[in-house]
Amino acid sequence: MRSGNESDWEPLLETDAKSSSSSRRPPAGSSGPGAGTCTTNRRDNKSHNQHHQEKCGRIKLGVLVALVFITFYLSLSTISIRPVVHQMVVTIPDDDEDLPGPRGLASPKVVFESSTNQIIPVIPNSMMTNNPRVVLKLQQPKHFSNDADDKTPSTFPSTTTSNATTNAVPKGFLVWGPGCKILDLDPLADDVMRLFHKEHFVPCSAKKPLTTIEQAMQTTTTTTTSSTKSTLENDTVVLRFHRDRIASHLPHYMKYIECCYQSIERSGINEKADNKFNLGECKYFSHDVLLPPNVTNGVMVRCKGSVSPTSKTRKSVYTNVHAFIRAKPAVQERLERFRDSYKQRPLSVLMVGIDSISRLNLIRAMPHTAQHLYDTGWFELKGYNKIDDNTFPNLMAILTGYNSTLAYDKCNPRKVGQLETCPFVWNMFTNSGYVTAYAEDEASINTFNYHKYGFVKPPTDYYLRPMALAAEKNLVKKTKNSLTMCLGYETYADFIYKYALDFATFYKDEPSFGLFWTNTFSHNDISDPSSMDLRIRYYLEQLDERGILNNSMVIFFSDHGLRFGAVRSLLTGWLEERLPFMFMWLPEWFKEQHPEAVQALKINRNRLTNPYDLHATLKHILELSERVDNLPAPFSCPNCQSIFQEMPWNRSCEETSIAPHWCTCSNFEKIDKSSKIVHEVLSYVIDSINKDLEDHQKNLTKKLCAKIQLKSISLAKVARYPDAAEPHTDYLLIFDAKPGSGKFETTVRHYTNRDQLKNPFEVTGSISRLNEYASQSECMHVDYLRKYCYCLRRKGG
Known part of the structure; x- marks a missing residue:
């Protein structure tokens, strides 16, 4: 699909190129100063002819150089506005046309x-x-x-x-x-x-790490199957020391190296429980070492070099952090206790999430990954619509069935110890005999820690955060777009995905639930995910090669698309923010046992779905094992349901708890930005923002944020619903505010027949901030107010 003005670009470029080159080259036979000075039919003496030829040669060379520079300049200007030429085009399978039609035709x-x-x-x-x-x-x-x-x-x-x-x-x-x-x-x-460019993967280090982890698990074979069991007896973890790599890590003047490892344990309590770690005693080694059973989560390795064994001057030459999965007595006891009690074969769940990637940007930026998903039989939910602004509410809807308001009311993460009182689905899996895990990169912006206290107790059996904190504090970091792309010798994302593979491999023949989330290569830029395309495809292939896909439902998904930046000024940006990608894998045995689920997934590919439906699906998986039954529907969306059942064909955002601001089903049309109603609506929005800021600052000794004012209006759209139970009109508006030049997007509902004593306007969902605000709001620590606040006192300001 071509943009409205795209057809004007290329002819202009061609005309400019011709005129630029021709204006610097007089036509043949022209007269005037210098005309004919480089012809060869002049009848002068020999010396003059020689001088003339040298002069003509210099002129020709000058013209040639000028033409080269003109061509180079035009090529640069063309590149700046034309799309990438070498872009892989993903082949998307056609939708099934022979599926049964809609079943529900009434309200x-x-x-x-x-x-x-x-x-x-x-x-x-x-x-x-x-x-x-x-x-x-x-x-x-x-x-x-x-x-x-x-x-x-x-x-x-x-x-x-x-x-x-x-x-x-x-x-x-x-x-x-x-x-x-x-x-x-x-x-x-x-x-x-024009806003996208292919990013190439750049290794984090030219050196190979001195140490790696190897785990041995016993494989038991019967007459019909071969399986891997994780037991305390066969659980061995070896810290491999690659002595052949020592020379690459030591400066040329050093000849000796001394290394030790330290165990990493969670150590904080109360409000610091999720932000502290402890390093054990430094155990020295010079060869491969078998880690003792009490080293359960991970180790930090440090190596120092010196010019001689007795030298007092030693230099740090190597630091690394290794996280691993080991059998735990409590987990083993749970697995054994439930092993023979399942009436139906339990389905494991592996959730792999990438922040801020829409369905369209997965296809655009990660075409090899997308093509792998389409070619190998993964199910897709094309109408998967987010339910709120950022990661926290969209993941909470999946994991608890709560919206943001209910979560802050029932289990406020800003109060110490409250978060674990939320009804997390991983607790339901634990109570049904599953082993659980959770890992996320970029500790400072973790879903449950960004301006929150996190968990006082580890939320799952395996919890990577202490190792991530240790790595962030001690390893060399390389940032890209303000996030930690590299953590030591590998990308931060690799650190997460390897942990995910280790967990899923270790427990591939046991019922397991794991959530593994990455932010670092996708959160801030539309192009950054392209650098990880081949690596993500590799990890998806590893799921198959390691046999993980045989027993697991794998959910590969995002929370939303990119929420800010230039792309948000386009129609595709408006849609992409609200439509994250969502793919699912089901093992063959499950599809054979539940053909109705397969049929429903095929139909639901083109139905409206949301995070609450995914929450219901996770509960449905537990019900199918016949260990539990009659689990409640999502608390914040009683109408939502499992995706293993056909979604109503006449579904709408209103019935599925998707606010109009986030709904991609809406039918908007353009209106005059300068109209009276638009300014009335925006006056209400600006007053609402200022009231929220003022209410927060009532009890503060100093005012933190400036009062905002309308600066300009970029877009005004309207959708009318005269036949609704309470007739209303929705206004979609994009505007700039001052000070700070914040760009905002809001959807406001106007109840046209409401009693004059009642306010006729209502902001639906929340107000989106479309550009970055960074240090502008550093004085504000309340999440939803940060995007509005322009700090009166700022560092360096």
């Missing part, structure tokens, strides 16, 4: 009223149809481009389709139903490709 509210406490809603027979003659009234889309001025569609003229008995979705849409229509945009559209 979803009727369906859900009878099933609000169930993970799997029961659709009454009265709402199902097998009549192929049923004709549904649908709406026809208008043309879309990625242009900023065409951010959302104008009116949908009504049309009629008789295709009610199939699940086909019209071309150009991801989701198509009465309650939701989501556009399918081109991930390689010219306007977004």
